[in-house]
Amino acid sequence: MRAEGWLLDVRLAGAHAVLWVRDPDRGRVKLLDRYAPDFYAEPRGVDAEKLRRLLEEHEHVAGVAAERRVSSIRSPRETTVLRVHVDRVENYRRVLSQVESLPWIGDVFDADLPHASKYICDRGLVPMGKLAAETDYTGLIRTLSPVETDLEVEPPPLHVLRFRMEVEGNQLVLTALDGLMRPEYTFNGPTRRVLRDFLDYFADVDPDIVCCSDGDLAALLRLGKLYRMRRFGTVQGGRPTLWGGRIHVRPSTYGRLGLAGLVERAQFTRAPLRMSADWAAGKAIDGRQCYEARRRGVLVPRAGFFQPVMPLDELLLRDQGSLILAPDVGLHENVAVLDFESMFPNLILGRNISYETVGRRRRGEGFIAGFTRDALTRRLHFKHLRRSVERGSPTWLWCEERQLALKEMLVVIYGYSGCFANRFGNVAAYMEINRAARDCLVEAMNIARDAGYRTLYGNGDSLFVQRPDATPQEHEALAAEITRRVGLPMAVENVFRFLVLLPQKGEPAVGAVNRYYGRTEGGYEYRGIELRRRDTPPYVARVQREAIRALLGCESAEEVRSVGLRRALKVVEGACRRLRRGEVPPEELRVSTVLRRSPDDYSSRLPHVAAARALNMNGVGVGAGSLIDYLYVDAGHQNPFRRVRPARFAEGRIDTEKYVDLVREAIESLIGVLDQSGVVRSQFVEKLTNREGKLCSKGRA
16 A cells, blocks of 8 residues: 655554654555664673674664764764664663663663654654655555655645633533634533533544643543543643644644644654654754764764863853844934844854864864755745745745744754753854854944944844935945855845834943834834733733834924824823723733743742632632733732732722833833933823822723
8 A cells, every 4th residue: 555645743662663644635644664773882891793792682682783883973983883773662761771781881872862753864754744655454664755845835734623621610611713723613511511522523623733732631631531532642641642643732832833834843853743843942953963963874972961161261262152232222213224144054054163163174064054054945945935925825824934933943053052951062163153243243334334324233143223314225235235245145124214222121321132112114113122021911012002103103303202202191191091990991901921830839929820829729720831811900919819810800800000000111111212301201200190090890990
């Protein structure tokens, strides 16, 4: 039989690898392949052939072979090691431990790599990539080969089910969500009936990917076991496991990357999506590096923590980090933002910076350059293709998801190169990338100065430059000149009609990194201010956004400082008046904060912790990773449980003056640098302190 489709997952059991493939004609197909887990052992003080015969006598060793492998990334020298194959996956750890304990064994290699990653590497496969297989009647693979897909934009035709679960008394509520995570179908009522109906819906959808929180999936599977409806998975060791090749993905990950981005991440890491979807970026880079090393015949050391050793004078010379030019705080006109496109990956490629090339004369491409080039080529392809299609179209969305997923990896390749947890890392490579980046930014700044521009702010790979009379064509010409002379692609990322660079909070004279707002030809841009924070109530964010538009909707800087300021003040006055009159619904005042730990693990009674504990006491289970929505009801109360209320319990009073304070703080942070005399700010504070009332008892602010 022939199967051709996308590789969903690989799981290992016994002496076999179980492959799940999404075949467009046959659905999810299960394939079997023979697999004997392996590791490499270095002989110490004994002849390799003699040690090989000794290891072969172990009852669970399926075979031992002497091989020549490259000893490390930084050394081309080959060494003789023994490749030990174990008969079954279940016996792997025991055999590895026993072999490691032998006095004739030095180091072991490739020992802590996931079995699925080893199998994928040895077979030359790509997770979520295409493959073709011929099998016998039992599903055992006879031939297996990857199928090239080049730069396909559309993700595989996978079925995705998104849902959330809530328990309200004796009632169970299961809500299926659409692609934008909005309610699509709701199942509610007695638990047994809802569970049966939802599992029937689950079977109809037959999802390849299930998107929900860990807690919701575990609760669903436990209920299935309790009511003897164990159709699709189980909870093992406290962790939910889906059957049939299905993949569980958390909503935060799916929301950030989307289906196309998840596919791109799995293909980059070379690890199954069920493993790599929620990996930290550093672990994702490690997964790809281990894949590349094993494919090249390089021994993979165990993961660990490595402390670089370097003379102090060399450390002081090299370890200077990225270059940040302090922002020129205040209001500026006609500001161009020049951005080096993928600066750090291009430096790695253009200057062949890698763990083994720094400070040495090495021929050939560096170790990290290969997969960096692959990721960069793909990202730029999707990024540029996105510009040629209609914004918001399916193709635009797939391009956006893919390029963002690759951007996450490309940014971290640079930082991870010097990480103490990088098993292949070399801090000198990280320092060399930083040094080259600093030189490029300084050279770009000097070119801009020669063209009559003033640098207002610089941050690693971008410059904010200003010349009052400069035209858009001159901005483009400057970027082209920098590209030509520096040797790295630079583009005009944005042009601000007005830009306000903000100071650090509590330090009015010191500019803050990535904290500004401004008006461009296409709209408004914001960085580092309250409306970009999740824990800002929607109403406060909306007021701040409206105030910025009122402030910057002017024709000159002088008008911004006079007419604009007064307009912004009127926006805020009206917003506070609506608060005090009880015209703002509670859902607009909710504060959302992620619970980083279990509520019981916090020693302090922070507002979101108090709200989380209140939810748990009312039978709504929340834990680490949960998003807690709450309202301020009496912010100054001595009892932390009286200061806030979970947002789902909407009835009750609201501390309107707390929200007035939040609005005031959000606006004061914007206008302080514009109101040099302080007159407008004094009027602003005076008007806002004319309080019309404190608390509202009807559940509306």
